[in-house]
Amino acid sequence: MQYQLKINGESRTIDAEPGTPLLWVLRDGLELTGTKFGCGVAYCGACTVHIDGEPTRSCQTFVEDAVDSEITTIEGAKDKIAQAVQAAWQEKDVVQCGWCQSGQIMSAIGLLSENPKPTDAEIKDYMQGNACRCATYVRINEAIKLASEKLEA
Amino acid sequence: MNINVSRRGFLMGSAAGTAALLVGVNANGVLAAGSVAAATDLNPFVKIDADGTVTVIIKHFEMGQGTTTGLTTLVAEELDADWSTVQTAFAPADNERYSNLFFHAQGTGGSTSIANSFMQYREAGAAARDLLVRAAAQSWDVDASSIAVDNGILTSGGNSGHFGEFIAIAATLEAVEKPTVKTPDQFKLIGSDKLHRKDNSGKTNGTAMFAMDVNLPGMIYAAIMRSPKFGGTVVSFDDSAAKDVGGFIAAQVLPNKAGVVAFGKNTWAAFQSRDALSVQWDFSQAETRSTDTMIADHKALLDAPQFDANHEVPLASLEPVLARAAKTIDAEFTFPFLAHAPLESENCVIEPTKNGVRVHDGCQFPTFTRPMVAAALELDPSQVEIRTLYAGGSFGRRANATSDYNTEAAMAFAVSGRKVPVKLIWSREDDIRGGYYRPMSAHRAKIGLDADGKITGWDHRIAIKSIVKGTPFAGMVQGDIDPTSVEGVSESLYNVPNFGVGLSDFQTPVPINWWRSVGHTHTGFVMETLMDMLATETDQDPIEMRLAMLDPAGANQARMIEAIKQVREISGWKKGDKRGFASHFSFNTCVAVVADVTVEDTSVHVNKLFMAVECGVAVNPDVIRAQMEGGAGYALSAIFRNEITLTDGEVDQSNFPDYELLRNHEMPAIEVAIVQSNNAPTGVGEPGVPPTAPAVANAIFAKTGKRITDLPMTKAGFDFV
Numbered sequence: 001m002q003y004q005l006k007i008n009g010e011s012r013t014i015d016a017e018p019g020t021p022l023l024w025v026l027r028d029g030l031e032l033t034g035t036k037f038g039c040g041v042a043y044c045g046a047c048t049v050h051i052d053g054e055p056t057r058s059c060q061t062f063v064e065d066a067v068d069s070e071i072t073t074i075e076g077a078k079d080k081i082a083q084a085v086q087a088a089w090q091e092k093d094v095v096q097c098g099w100c101q102s103g104q105i106m107s108a109i110g111l112l113s114e115n116p117k118p119t120d121a122e123i124k125d126y127m128q129g130n131a132c133r134c135a136t137y138v139r140i141n142e143a144i145k146l147a148s149e150k151l152e153a
Numbered sequence: 154m155n156i157n158v159s160r161r162g163f164l165m166g167s168a169a170g171t172a173a174l175l176v177g178v179n180a181n182g183v184l185a186a187g188s189v190a191a192a193t194d195l196n197p198f199v200k201i202d203a204d205g206t207v208t209v210i211i212k213h214f215e216m217g218q219g220t221t222t223g224l225t226t227l228v229a230e231e232l233d234a235d236w237s238t239v240q241t242a243f244a245p246a247d248n249e250r251y252s253n254l255f256f257h258a259q260g261t262g263g264s265t266s267i268a269n270s271f272m273q274y275r276e277a278g279a280a281a282r283d284l285l286v287r288a289a290a291q292s293w294d295v296d297a298s299s300i301a302v303d304n305g306i307l308t309s310g311g312n313s314g315h316f317g318e319f320i321a322i323a324a325t326l327e328a329v330e331k332p333t334v335k336t337p338d339q340f341k342l343i344g345s346d347k348l349h350r351k352d353n354s355g356k357t358n359g360t361a362m363f364a365m366d367v368n369l370p371g372m373i374y375a376a377i378m379r380s381p382k383f384g385g386t387v388v389s390f391d392d393s394a395a396k397d398v399g400g401f402i403a404a405q406v407l408p409n410k411a412g413v414v415a416f417g418k419n420t421w422a423a424f425q426s427r428d429a430l431s432v433q434w435d436f437s438q439a440e441t442r443s444t445d446t447m448i449a450d451h452k453a454l455l456d457a458p459q460f461d462a463n464h465e466v467p468l469a470s471l472e473p474v475l476a477r478a479a480k481t482i483d484a485e486f487t488f489p490f491l492a493h494a495p496l497e498s499e500n501c502v503i504e505p506t507k508n509g510v511r512v513h514d515g516c517q518f519p520t521f522t523r524p525m526v527a528a529a530l531e532l533d534p535s536q537v538e539i540r541t542l543y544a545g546g547s548f549g550r551r552a553n554a555t556s557d558y559n560t561e562a563a564m565a566f567a568v569s570g571r572k573v574p575v576k577l578i579w580s581r582e583d584d585i586r587g588g589y590y591r592p593m594s595a596h597r598a599k600i601g602l603d604a605d606g607k608i609t610g611w612d613h614r615i616a617i618k619s620i621v622k623g624t625p626f627a628g629m630v631q632g633d634i635d636p637t638s639v640e641g642v643s644e645s646l647y648n649v650p651n652f653g654v655g656l657s658d659f660q661t662p663v664p665i666n667w668w669r670s671v672g673h674t675h676t677g678f679v680m681e682t683l684m685d686m687l688a689t690e691t692d693q694d695p696i697e698m699r700l701a702m703l704d705p706a707g708a709n710q711a712r713m714i715e716a717i718k719q720v721r722e723i724s725g726w727k728k729g730d731k732r733g734f735a736s737h738f739s740f741n742t743c744v745a746v747v748a749d750v751t752v753e754d755t756s757v758h759v760n761k762l763f764m765a766v767e768c769g770v771a772v773n774p775d776v777i778r779a780q781m782e783g784g785a786g787y788a789l790s791a792i793f794r795n796e797i798t799l800t801d802g803e804v805d806q807s808n809f810p811d812y813e814l815l816r817n818h819e820m821p822a823i824e825v826a827i828v829q830s831n832n833a834p835t836g837v838g839e840p841g842v843p844p845t846a847p848a849v850a851n852a853i854f855a856k857t858g859k860r861i862t863d864l865p866m867t868k869a870g871f872d873f874v
Binding site for chain 2: 035
């Protein structure tokens with residue numbers, strides 16, 4: 001089947017079997033490999049992208065259900081909040097292995113988009129769906145705080 | 154020679170065909186320099202391009218532990234390069250010239266990256282600086298001693314130029330064999346807290362390349378159906394259902410009969426096709442026991458240890474000593490199999506080349522991967538090229554002597570017809586069920602005390618499957634003892650009289666492997682829980698008691714004393730403190746931890762960990778802190794609730810819902826003190842793991858009076874919030 005997807009502001013046509021998770025369309029079909037495979041069951045958050053602005057697990061989103069939506073991946077995350085989050089991530093040296101970080105960042109952008117000044121508890125609550133095997137959580141939370149402060153300034 | 158073809162290709166590729174100065178080691182292993190064109194016999198650590206760009210060639214792989222940042226710091230320090238513009242590139246496979254100096258093999262592990270590279274990479278940087286200075290002196294016709302170097306710029310009087318301007322002359326000069334390196338007071342980058350990680354931007358904008366991100370023209374995807382019981386082999390299979398899967402290409406038995414590989418046009422098609430296979434297995438050689446039986450079998454081995462790890466104190470000699478004891482402390486511990494569960498599951502790409510194959514991999518041990526892939530494809534190792542990419546975690550999983558997933562990929566490539574690139578991907582279920590676990594183990598200890606509470610003898614027994622016996626790492630075995638089975642007990646820093654250690658090797662087809670901190674994952678827990686029991690039994694402060702058992706005249710003991718004192722200070726520890734303390738020496742590093750927990754009914758929350766680390770010269774203090782944080786988090790995930798269990802030989806867990814990783818809200822606050830030290834640097838990737846677990850267990854005891862001796866802690870009725 002051919003599908004027309006709107007990804008990072010561009011229209012892309014791809015060939016995929018119905019029922020294929022958006023994750024594999026992005027990674028194998030479109031070479032947008034910044035979105036990562038972690039568990040395949042929407043349990044770790046490594047595959048998080050934005051669909052119509054909402055952080056969504058792409059491993060459990062069928063390609064046919066993503067048609068007509070605006071899909072944003074880490075490669076297309078370039079707005080003011082995304083830039084602030086990525087800069088804060090670098091300032092705090094959050095990353096270790098890095099595999100989960102695209103998903104962490106997409107979730108963090110989602111958090112700050114709906115709650116520009118999250119409390120520590122709100123950050124932990126919102127971010128608990130994104131697992132980090134290197135346990136970079138202390139810095140993830142510091143970076144979200146820093147991005148929030150910079151956006152407010 | 155193919156090996157030179159691949160090295161030349163690597164050099165030319167990275168130099169984009171332009172002139173560049175290379176400084177590294179020549180065939181004799183001594184420092185040498187040359188231009189790209191003349192350097193076919195040289196393996197560089199540093200490359201300087203005509204535009205002045207400095208590239209540090211990283212001989213270790215990066216799984217998040219900070220090696221790209223660390224090795225770059227060492228070169229940039231001595232070269233006086235501009236940190237912000239220094240680039241990194243991973244080294245090609247070359248056992249000799251890119252070997253880990255501690256292993257005499259190219260590989261990353263044992264928390265050795267900085268420790269073994271510390272002088273080598275500094276000397277390479279210093280040699281490059283010396284060449285550039287002499288070249289500039291020649292070019293400007295000034296005395297070399299008049300030249301200053303700072304941030305990638307050379308100056309002398311009114312003359313000034315960047316590195317790239319002098320590479321042509323520098324490439325014609327002889328490198329000094331033993332360049333002068335800086336003294337610690339001259340360091341600008343080593344020890345600086347202002348350096349950001351070199352892998353920072355690529356890992357925050359999605360551009361960092363991992364093996365699973367490799368997409369090649371014509372590439373097909375492979376997933377493997379493995380035996381549900383470890384050690385089973387394929388009898389026959391039926392792929393008729395797989396033929397209905399869109400994107401299915403073919404299915405074939407692997408040459409070693411360990412599984413059936415399904416090929417698909419993309420990852421999803423490969424997974425779907427694999428799941429649709431029906432396979433008949435031969436389980437005659439397979440593990441068919443369940444976990445309860447295996448634990449009982451471990452405990453039975455403790456009754457009669459096969460080997461004495463401490464020959465000076467055989468266990469038999471302790472019987473009369475312990476019989477005379479006024480009192481004994483008796484304890485038994487059990488530990489489950491654990492999966493490493495790196496978030497990027499096992500995968501690699503094998504691509505046909507003119508001369509053989511290229512393996513795209515987050516390659517932890519090229520020394521093993523190369524010959525294993527070569528053997529599977531009946532090639533000479535020199536025909537196997539390795540392109541190392543970032544690894545999405547490893548924690549030991551990617552370093553195994555069989556190079557299991559690389560070999561699988563090579564077998565899949567072989568049966569595919571060798572014409573197109575093959576990407577093998579493990580699903581998370583494959584990873585959780587696929588073995589190479591931290592081995593299950595059991596400990597039993599009997600500590601004899603006299604009437605004054607002094608230790609008179611210590612009978613310590615361990616049953617565990619050996620990690621290295623029967624593998625290419627078997628050279629590590631000392632007598633009958635696999636050191637990774639007893640490390641942390643047999644080489645404890647504490648002064649203990651009559652300390653006997655017995656070992657029994659457990660046998661099982663379940664494949665096992667080193668897991669972040671290896672034997673110390675269990676030995677550290679046991680030793681530090683026993684020390685806490687001893688402190689309670691003898692009514693001593695756990696910290697004071699340990700300090701009294703360490704001899705300040707011993708080099709590592711003195712380092713540990715310092716770490717313990719620092720953690721006591723930053724945590725504000727007082728006698729009678731209802732917190733937990735533990736300290737452990739591993740990978741030549743001393744770490745001491747104070748854990749602060751809250752327990753409500755049976756629910757535990759770890760509020761804060763105070764950690765002090767003595768790891769010699771702190772090359773990148775912030776990376777050290779990050780590794781302490783990460784090591785602690787890795788330990789907590791395991792002790793809270795992680796275990797791999799078997800029912801009739803089949804793994805009960807399958808994915809993160811039943812092998813739950815530590816989550817954001819469960820991560821404690823962490824404060825790290827780094828002991829100021831002039832000792833040579835030692836490891837930091839692993840040493841944060843071992844003392845964290847017992848510090849938390851001892852804190853739970855302080856709050857509840859309940860000892861935790863069987864892991865995970867859910868077995869003691871606790872849950873974690």
